[in-house]
Amino acid sequence: MASPEEMAQTMRNNIPEKTGKSQAEWNLIIKAAGLEKHGQIVKMLKTEHGVTHGFANLLSSDFLKDGAPEVSGDDLVAAQYEKKPDLKPIYDKLLKEVKKFGKGMEIVPKKAYVSLRHNKQFALIQPSTKTRLDVGINLKGTEPTARLESSGSFNAMVSHRVRLTDSKQVDKELIEWLKAAYTAAG
Structure with missing residues (x-):
């Protein structure tokens, strides 16, 4: 059974395919929205961009991690x-x-x-x-x-x-x- 971090990494790998944008592109969208709270970001991604809850949650969490490395x-x-x-x-x-x-x-x-x-x-x-x-x-x-x-x-x-x-x-x-x-x- 995969660990929670392994499952999260699998989701990260699938972000472009499942959402149509890379994680870096989503980070720019979140930054432009000026939102700072996890719930606000999740809601915005779901309602304005049609992102499913799981991916919205992951994108928000990763965005809010201070200094999280961006992998190209x-x-x-x-x-x-x-x-x-x-x-x-x-x-x-x-x-x-x-x-x-x-x-x-x-x-x-x-x-x-x-x-x-x-x-x-x-x-x-x-x-x-x-x-x-x-x-x-x-x-x-x-x-x-x-x-x-x-x-x-x-x-x-x-x-x-x-x-x-x-x-x-x-x-x-x-x-x-x-x-x-x-x-x-x-």
Whole structure:
């Protein structure tokens, strides 16, 4: 069972997806409102912005914590590769390619991976070991191959996984799988 802090962190990770804005954007809205009491902030977020009670409560609490560190997407990515620097060039090359897919492409860093979204998640990039980066891809209905393996226990949010150990493996075949998943998600 997750601890209360782990549950709160899971909610924090889901703020952009569930509320449509990042925690930093909500902090600016709260600051602009000039409210200083928890209940007032919760009420404002719920009534003026349609935020559910749980997220309004968390956003208000975090905002009111004096000096609470704000974690950016860049900070989350940097933390993922801090002890796995050899994998960062693979990540960078993947990102460069998927950014070419078009409008509606979202790159959403989480604590342990980066979610790639186009209306919904179509892939994720995760540095799984010091020597391997895993790319999870949503390609339901596609038969696994030796390289495009079934996700199995890797991650329930994707149907397939490709294991990468070198930036040369970010090739046409992988990009075509990612593009198909991107198209299906939009």
